[in-house]
Amino acid sequence: MTVFEQVREAIDMRTVAEGYGLHIDRAGMCLCPFHTEKTPSAKIYPKNLYCFGCGTSADIISFTQRMFNLEKPIDAVKKLNEDFGLHIVVGEAPTTAEVSEYRKRIEARRAYEQWEKQAWKTLHDYLWLMRE
Ligand SMILES: [Zn+2]
Structure with missing residues (x-):
């Protein structure tokens, strides 16, 4: 299993979104962090986020990468690993x-x-x- 798969197994989209400050309502909707809006149009699914407003589709790794302007997906893996204490051994391939x-x-x-x-x-x- 790759570190990408390990991270995706270890935490779900909701945990990541809330952990990074998104407020998710009962319908599983939140304000999209990737475009400006007043009513929530981003839907949080177990494995990904989809925005009906701007069409952004992101899993936890690409979400984190975009949120923090990280250069590579592996950087997002490292960040998630640290921020959520996943204890995944992330090395070079x-x-x-x-x-x-x-x-x-x-x-x-x-x-x-x-x-x-x-x-x-x-x-x-x-x-x-x-x-x-
Ligand atoms: Zn959006």
Whole structure:
């Protein structure tokens, strides 16, 4: 799962919108932060915001990016992660070398666990043999 997916899983649109100061009424409408208006025409859905006034459609990441004029979507991910204490590890994208290194480590661990299990079994059997 990418950090983008993790963030989208971790918080919903309403939490983000309210967290950043939007007032959402009972109908799930709020004043659109992307155009000037007096009556709410932006609708908050679980995963995104849609404005019937200016046609803006944004999920939590593009919403945050636009609200704070952030350069890249990853900057919005970092901001959401910090502001809402999501504890998502946001790093740079791993290189192919890092990915294969990671896979190797997992395989090595599996092999070790297999060996350990086998070793215990041998030891166990041996103990029983000794007792007899
Ligand atoms: Zn709008």
